[in-house]
Amino acid sequence: MIISIANQKGGCGKTTTAANLGSLLAEKHKVLLVDIDPQGNLTTHFGISKADLRYTIYDTMLNGKIEQAIIQKDGVDIVPSTIDLAGAEVELTGKIGREYILDNELKKISRKYDYILIDTPPSLGVFTINALVASDYVLIPVQAEFFALEGLTQLLKVIDLVNSRLAKKLKLLGMVMTMFNTRTRSSKEVFEDVKKHYSKSLLKTVIPRNVTITDSTMAGSPVVKYRKNAPASKSYIALAKEIERILKVK
Ligand SMILES: Nc1ncnc2c1ncn2[C@@H]1O[C@H](COP(=O)(O)OP(=O)(O)OP(=O)(O)O)[C@@H](O)[C@H]1O
Ligand SMILES: [Mg+2]
Secondary structure, three states: OEEEEOOOOOOOOHHHHHHHHHHHHOOOOOEEEEEOOOOOHHHHHOOOOHHHOOOOHHHHHHHOOHHHHOEEEOOEEEEOOOOOHHHHHHHHOOOOOHHHHHHHHHHHHHHHOOEEEEEOOOOOOHHHHHHHHHOOEEEEEEEOOOOOOOOHHHHHHHHHHHHHHOOOOOEEEEEEEEEEOOOOHHHHHHHHHHHHHOOOOEEEEEEEOOOHHHHHHHOOOOHHHHOOOOHHHHHHHHHHHHHHHHHHHO
């Protein structure tokens, strides 16, 4: 089961969601996390020192051999990323079949895993396309702030294009509301808006805005490992259960 966490809108909770879901699923399953964002935030989230890395997703995208980029950290396998990846975008320009690089690489190792989660950058460029093409499902975090809906139509169109033009069977796993603030009207309004427009896709679990997330990221650990009883942790635990339930019936 390969799941991309995607939304070209920046800072909507993609990396936080990938890190926490990955950590939780790894309690019972074999999990691989793939960081395909030049920002390398998922890599940082697990407290991985980028300077010490021999191979990263950059090498995978240019030379294949994904196995050699996999490292183990806190119960999950991770393909890390650094800013080097930004250079790969230009190097891949014009390369035939560049949309399928990650797909082909993951095919070699996917048997070893129950779940592979891919954290994508805030754009609809070559890396996000690689992630979508390699995936069975896409999970879209939506920040409970104004303008959150902007770009969702475009993202859904890209999913359709991947299916029609690149002959894939990518399915929408759902949209998850993140950074929900119970005290602001805007959070509630955005939630209602998403519910109105995408009622079938909106997941039941809502992730609250919670400062413990910032603390845990600085400590180099997903919040569910850092403080299991924090409000955000409880919500991510509920989200992992909801997703497992959905995937069982799909
Ligand atoms: N539920 C939350 N409560 C409070 N802060 C949060 C929450 N979720 C994420 N954050 C913080 O918001 C910021 C953006 O989150 P995150 O990095 O997960 O988003 P992203 O979509 O991956 O961003 P980018 O598009 O840059 O990759 C981070 O500083 C993160 O610590
Ligand atoms: Mg991110």
